Amino acid sequence: MEFPSKGHYFTSKSHQIMSSNKISIAQDFTPTPGVRYIEDEPNGAKNSGERFREHILVDALNQAIADGTKLEIDFDGVRAMGPSFIDEAFGVLVGKWKLAGKDVQKLRKTIVIRSESLRTFKLFAEERMDFWQNLSVNQIELDFKKIDKDRAQNKTK
Amino acid sequence: MRKLSPKHKEGQIMHCRRCARKHRKRKDKKYNPQNHKNSKVPAKITKLPLSNIPHLRRLGVTRDHFSIKAEPDFNIDSATESVLDFVQRLRTAIDSNIALKNNKSIILDLSEVEKISHTTIALVASASFLKRRAHVGVVFISEPKNSVVVDRLRSSGLMELFRFVDFPGDVPMSKNKIIPIHNKKVADPALIDNLMNMAMTTVTGKPLVNPLVAGMFGELTKNSFYHASPKGRGKEMWCISCEYDEPNKTVKFSVIDWGIGISNSIKRKYMVQKPGHAFRMMLNIFDDLTVVRNVLNGKLVSESGAMSRGTGLPFIVNHIVKENYLSNFAVISNAAYVNVSTDISKKLGIPLKGTLLYFEISPDNVK
Numbered sequence: 384m385e386f387p388s389k390g391h392y393f394t395s396k397s398h399q400i401m402s403s404n405k406i407s408i409a410q411d412f413t414p415t416p417g418v419r420y421i422e423d424e425p426n427g428a429k430n431s432g433e434r435f436r437e438h439i440l441v442d443a444l445n446q447a448i449a450d451g452t453k454l455e456i457d458f459d460g461v462r463a464m465g466p467s468f469i470d471e472a473f474g475v476l477v478g479k480w481k482l483a484g485k486d487v488q489k490l491r492k493t494i495v496i497r498s499e500s501l502r503t504f505k506l507f508a509e510e511r512m513d514f515w516q517n518l519s520v521n522q523i524e525l526d527f528k529k530i531d532k533d534r535a536q537n538k539t540k
Numbered sequence: 541m542r543k544l545s546p547k548h549k550e551g552q553i554m555h556c557r558r559c560a561r562k563h564r565k566r567k568d569k570k571y572n573p574q575n576h577k578n579s580k581v582p583a584k585i586t587k588l589p590l591s592n593i594p595h596l597r598r599l600g601v602t603r604d605h606f607s608i609k610a611e612p613d614f615n616i617d618s619a620t621e622s623v624l625d626f627v628q629r630l631r632t633a634i635d636s637n638i639a640l641k642n643n644k645s646i647i648l649d650l651s652e653v654e655k656i657s658h659t660t661i662a663l664v665a666s667a668s669f670l671k672r673r674a675h676v677g678v679v680f681i682s683e684p685k686n687s688v689v690v691d692r693l694r695s696s697g698l699m700e701l702f703r704f705v706d707f708p709g710d711v712p713m714s715k716n717k718i719i720p721i722h723n724k725k726v727a728d729p730a731l732i733d734n735l736m737n738m739a740m741t742t743v744t745g746k747p748l749v750n751p752l753v754a755g756m757f758g759e760l761t762k763n764s765f766y767h768a769s770p771k772g773r774g775k776e777m778w779c780i781s782c783e784y785d786e787p788n789k790t791v792k793f794s795v796i797d798w799g800i801g802i803s804n805s806i807k808r809k810y811m812v813q814k815p816g817h818a819f820r821m822m823l824n825i826f827d828d829l830t831v832v833r834n835v836l837n838g839k840l841v842s843e844s845g846a847m848s849r850g851t852g853l854p855f856i857v858n859h860i861v862k863e864n865y866l867s868n869f870a871v872i873s874n875a876a877y878v879n880v881s882t883d884i885s886k887k888l889g890i891p892l893k894g895t896l897l898y899f900e901i902s903p904d905n906v907k
Contacts, residue, residue, distance in 0.1 A: 415729050415733065416755075417729055417762075418760060418762060423762070425728065425729065426728065430729070433852060461751050461755075462733060462749055462751055462754060463729070463732065463733065463736070463751050463754030463755040463757075463758050464751050464752075464755040465755035465758050465759035465762075465852070466755070466756075466759060466851045466852055466855035467759060467851065467852065468755075468761075470851050470853070474848065475848075478848070490721060491627070501750075501751060501752055502753075503859050503860075503863060504750055504751075504752070507855060507859060507860070509787075511851070514848070515848065518847075520848070526846045526848050527846075528849055529846040530846045530848075530849070533846070
């Protein structure tokens with residue numbers, strides 16, 4: 384895919400990734416994606432699902448939707464990846480999208496997950512996205528409140 | 541008598557009435573309970589030799605040491621309750637040492653043991669690391685008669701942990717060693733990666749790590765860390781153990797934490813949030829086994845109470861175990877034992893305070 388005309392002005396990683404319209408988690412983020420939240424990252428490792436979603440995925444996704452193209456997420460090449468990372472990166476993305484009143488169907492059509500070596504990752508990511516998609520806005524709101532409360536408690540203690 | 545400030549010291553000539561009485565009491569070394577028959581203050585218990593107190597005698601306590609005897613079958617899989625009883629007695633002994641501020645020796649009598657698993661050794665080790673240095677120079681093992689058991693104990697590094705290690709987190713990683721980690725220390729991703737590398741080399745001959753299993757192992761260790769130190773309150777160590785059985789090309793992993801356990805943490809949350817659940821728990825319908833099973837199936841969620849959380853264990857059950865990426869995956873927490881692979885579950889008479897998870901990877905699990 385050709386990068387948009389003003390693309391060369393962007394210098395952030397997410398926009399560089401967008402030029403190819405494909406995100407390889409192992410190459411563009413980390414080969415060992417780990418925990419769920421940024422505050423849980425051990426020893427300065429930048430490998431949380433929240434970081435991936437907020438710093439890479441959301442920007443790339445917005446760009447792909449604006450361009451009307453698909454965004455390919457490649458899971459191949461990772462050395463270890465847990466369910467928390469997948470849920471935080473993809474499931475919570477759908478939840479936030481729905482809470483913001485955006486078109487979730489469009490989001491689901493834009494994201495294409497590839498996992499040639501291990502199909503389980505792809506299945507689980509889609510399972511989590513379905514789960515969040517099927518929740519009502521009230522349920523999502525309530526869930527985020529509980530999660531925020533729990534995170535705040537963990538931080539203070 | 542003239543009233544003086546109560547701050548005055550002993551040895552002064554004049555005493556107020558109250559202080560004079562205190563002074564007399566201090567002098568009276570032989571405290572006679574007969575004089576305090578009508579007093580609300582309970583009379584002092586006469587000091588008996590410890591061995592005369594029945595429940596302590598049952599625990600094998602003498603004046604100088606605690607002795608805890610293990611059964612011949614000392615395998616968590618086949619003799620779960622006997623191992624848990626042993627571990628509970630060990631914890632009682634260490635607790636009492638800490639509470640009474642003494643250094644009474646704790647002798648683990650393994651002389652009759654015929655059969656022992658690496659997971660059991662790891663559980664015994666982790667039960668001893670109640671507090672930093674609480675075990676060093678205090679816990680001793682009476683050597684088993686069976687030479688196979690002796691070899692297993694030696695290769696696990698248990699003896700070194702009891703005798704020499706100041707801070708268990710500093711134990712160098714090597715094959716078959718138990719790796720205890722301090723509660724404030726998260727498992728290093730590099731450590732997990734190394735362990736998985738060694739495991740897959742043992743099983744397949746090549747360091748071909750399965751990202752699914754490695755991710756799951758990382759997730760389990762992360763959870764153990766949080767449960768060992770829930771919200772910064774925990775004072776417990778947690779522990780990883782890996783046994784590399786090279787002749788059979790099998791690797792056995794176990795992850796242990798001494799938090800409050802899966803069932804108790806869920807119950808605590810639901811007691812506060814949903815009174816209906818609290819009522820059912822009071823009627824004992826909602827027992828530990830049901831709670832653990834529901835957590836494994838994803839019907840009950842974690843401590844945060846958010847319905848979108850608690851993805852870890854159901855992911856292992858629904859994807860990793862079902863797709864045969866590992867075998868013999870078992871969970872022991874509070875009074876519940878659930879082996880997902882063999883579909884055996886039972887209520888335990890003697891509960892485990894924390895959580896123990898173990899699983900195996902063999903050539904059958906490699907695709």
